[in-house]
Amino acid sequence: MQLGREHWERAFSVLERAFSLNKARSIKDMKNTFQLVRNIIPPLTTKKHKGQDGRIGIVGGCQEYTGAPYFAAISALKVGADLSHVFCTQEAAPVIKSYSPELIVHPVLDSPDAVQDVEKWLPRLHALVVGPGLGRDDGLLRNVKGILEASKARDVPVVIDADGLWLIAEQPALIQGYQKAVLTPNHAEFRRLSEAVLRDPMDSSDPHGAVLRLSQALGNVTVVRKGERDVISDGRQVLECSQEGSSRRCGGQGDLLSGSLGVLVHWALLAGPEKTDGFSPLLVAAFGACSLTRQCSHQAFQKHGRSTTTTDMVAEVGPAFARLFES
Numbered sequence: 001m002q003l004g005r006e007h008w009e010r011a012f013s014v015l016e017r018a019f020s021l022n023k024a025r026s027i028k029d030m031k032n033t034f035q036l037v038r039n040i041i042p043p044l045t046t047k048k049h050k051g052q053d054g055r056i057g058i059v060g061g062c063q064e065y066t067g068a069p070y071f072a073a074i075s076a077l078k079v080g081a082d083l084s085h086v087f088c089t090q091e092a093a094p095v096i097k098s099y100s101p102e103l104i105v106h107p108v109l110d111s112p113d114a115v116q117d118v119e120k121w122l123p124r125l126h127a128l129v130v131g132p133g134l135g136r137d138d139g140l141l142r143n144v145k146g147i148l149e150a151s152k153a154r155d156v157p158v159v160i161d162a163d164g165l166w167l168i169a170e171q172p173a174l175i176q177g178y179q180k181a182v183l184t185p186n187h188a189e190f191r192r193l194s195e196a197v198l199r200d201p202m203d204s205s206d207p208h209g210a211v212l213r214l215s216q217a218l219g220n221v222t223v224v225r226k227g228e229r230d231v232i233s234d235g236r237q238v239l240e241c242s243q244e245g246s247s248r249r250c251g252g253q254g255d256l257l258s259g260s261l262g263v264l265v266h267w268a269l270l271a272g273p274e275k276t277d278g279f280s281p282l283l284v285a286a287f288g289a290c291s292l293t294r295q296c297s298h299q300a301f302q303k304h305g306r307s308t309t310t311t312d313m314v315a316e317v318g319p320a321f322a323r324l325f326e327s
């Protein structure tokens with residue numbers, strides 16, 4: 001199905017270069033950004049082996065939260081990853097396993113050997129999503145610090161979300177300058193990060209500038225600020241995604257986004273900058289995950305209205321992906 005001009009105008013109310021020297025991009029360019037997402041999607045062929053289209057790890061899941069890592073992990077599979085691993089606490093593991101036979105669940109996160117237990121899987125993972133349903137237990141966060149350090153040492157791309165961002169707000173040096181990191185803060189998480197990193201109250205009149213500055217202060221780590229419009233920056237360029245979503249704000253939508261992003265980050269880095277037309281691959285991946293999540297929300301809301309939950313959105317990942325990127 002062809003998407004009309006109105007669609008593109010809505011989807012990208014703004015797409016701009018970060019610096020005034022560079023001129024703002026036209027709608028045609030904006031439309032091309034959807035094309036860039038299409039460019040990074042690997043073709044489905046009979047020649048590939050299991051695992052080639054993505055082996056994604058989710059670090060999260062504790063006594064309180066089992067839904068969040070499930071939503072992230074199942075979304076990664078529904079987007080097109082072949083294998084989805086969850087690294088969670090001992091007691092969260094049977095619960096998460098019981099939600100889905102499709103997930104590989106490792107009950108290691110609260111073990112004294114947590115870092116080594118996850119590290120031995122790192123060579124087999126294409127990306128790690130750190131934080132959905134992690135909680136804020138000091139011991140767990142210490143282990144996650146070690147896991148992040150091990151991931152950086154092995155050059156594994158990381159998406160950091162939810163309580164992973166709590167850790168980054170406490171210790172921004174952990175991620176400073178790591179070019180394969182994407183942070184996906186919601187409103188509260190963005191405020192905490194800004195206060196920690198910029199030591200400056202947030203400027204609500206300039207949402208683009210606020211995301212740009214945070215990314216720059218973190219050494220060009222890619223930042224996705226979720227909200228009514230999603231603002232994405234790598235400290236050089238700013239992209240905005242205002243794909244029509246819904247007014248339903250049920251918990252778990254951000255987990256769907258971060259799990260999807262784990263796969264898209266892998267695909268974008270594999271495709272490389274020649275496929276993303278000079279844009280950073282991570283920026284294109286983030287735009288893809290934001291528009292997909294919002295489209296899932298839109299489609300689920302059309303069917304379920306006020307009763308829409310994240311499970312309904314997960315069921316829309318396939319059709320939403322096809323509509324946005326494969327039509």
Ligand SMILES: NC(=O)C1=CN([C@@H]2O[C@H](COP(=O)(O)OP(=O)(O)OC[C@H]3O[C@@H](n4cnc5c(N)ncnc54)[C@H](O)[C@@H]3O)[C@@H](O)[C@H]2O)[C@@H](O)CC1
Pocket residue numbers: 064065066067068069131132133134135162163186187188189227251252254255
């Ligand atoms: N089913 C589950 O297991 C779920 C678990 N979750 C987990 O819950 C933990 C805490 O996540 P939270 O997102 O609650 O983080 P926080 O504990 O930092 O809370 C964020 C707060 O900000 C508020 N807020 C959100 N958007 C706002 C806006 N635009 N303006 C003003 N206030 C706003 C929310 O109501 C919430 O109270 C994380 O581990 C997360 O992954 C969530 O992902 C939701 C689903």
Ligand SMILES: Nc1ncnc2c1ncn2[C@@H]1O[C@H](COP(=O)(O)OP(=O)(O)OP(=O)(O)O)[C@@H](O)[C@H]1O
Pocket residue numbers: 162185186187226227228229230245246247249250251252253254255256257290293294
């Ligand atoms: N006011 C809004 N209007 C439209 N879409 C929104 C709005 N706020 C958030 N979203 C969308 O909802 C999705 C999740 O963002 P949200 O801010 O709810 O994340 P979150 O709080 O981390 O979610 P979670 O409950 O999974 O932790 C994103 O795709 C974002 O674009």
Ligand SMILES: [Mg+2]
Pocket residue numbers: 161162186254255
């Ligand atoms: Mg969240």
